Amino acid sequence: MARKKIALIGAGQIGGTLAHLAGLKELGDIVLFDIAEGVPQGKALDIAESAPVDGFDATYRGTQSYADIAGADVVIVTAGVPRKPGMSRDDLLGINLKVMEGVGAGLARYAPDAFVVCITNPLDAMVWALQKFSRIPHHRIVGMAGVLDSARFRRFLADEFQVSVKDVSAFVLGGHGDDMVPLVRYSTVGGVPLPALVEMGWTSWERLDAIVARTRQGGGEIVALLKSGSAFYAPAAAAIAMAESYLKDQKRVLPAAAFLDGEYGVEDTFVGVPVVIGERGVERIVEIALASDEKAMFDNSVASVQSLIEACKGINGALT
Ligand code: APR
DSSP, rough: EEEEEEEOOOOOOHHHHHHHHHTTTOOOEEEEEEESHHHHHHHHHHHHHHHHHTTOOOOOOEEEEGGGGGTTEEEEESSSSOOOOTTOGGHHHHHHHHHHHHHHHHHHHOOSSSEEEEOHOOOOOOHHHHHHHHHGGGGGEEOOHHHHHHHHHHHHHHHHHHGGGEEOOOOSSSSSSSEEEGGGGOOOOOOOEHHHHTTTSSSOOOOOOHHHHHHHHHHHHHHHHHSSSSSOOHHHHHHHHHHHHHTTTTEEEEEEEEEEEGGOOOSSSEEEEEEEEEEEEEEEEOOOOOOHHHHHEEEEEEEEEEEEHHHHHHHOOOOO
């Protein structure tokens, strides 16, 4: 059986890490596309030269030509500019919308059958625009945010309780931004929901509130530390988990920025909800009943995503 083909649009910090992880996990052969001449070629060669050491089989190619992504099974998009200290994800809108237009045209022409994972920020609006530009069917294009946000939440919870990250599961909803909605009552340690852990005296609501706040600001915390760029290891790991679930038909339940067509009362918007990812892409949207305070937070998050979508329409009249 031929190997799968994975195209990475953007060969920067996240793109390079994606390429390395995809190889280590033997997900397929990898094409790195970037407008910066030499960068995708250099990273492709460097990672390919690590393969004999780590013992994985994958071919790598760096390119400036969209024709080289032809027939890709999975495309992961990181093309664009990342945040600098003091910038919000929303500040990237104008520049990255233009980038999505070019990427969308490339996808429409050369990889219309791929499963597409978008990482470029501001995430929820960019995946919406990328779908419009590329015309990839809604169930085959998602944004990566929730896996990262919930991974940050899980990391902080595991540290709080001094337990393995493997035994912490977290549930986040909403857009990838400071108003994302971590759902405490659906987040568990060894199957025990967080409110029960407060009752058991393992932690306090104050400490949980601080962890939720840190999760929401998780991206900004890394930007402030790095000073030149934003997080890349955890975002890449998160997108690879989504791609792997598609390629191996794992049917994992993962939070993703998925197209809502009435679910959660939301129309024509990509926003973070739990979905099942398998060989058909987004096979199911998990629609849970929200308590009134959770619903208010979710609606607030959706409203900020929709205002960015409106801003996209204002910038590019072809987007409707
Ligand atoms: N087409 C292809 N690649 C492009 C284009 C384009 N039109 N414009 C920029 N790029 C490339 C850049 O040359 C760069 O190599 O995208 C790459 C982005 O890499 P980094 O600047 O290292 O950014 P990274 O940390 O990988 O983040 C990428 O993901 O998390 C988000 O906010 C982040 O939007 C940003 C994206």
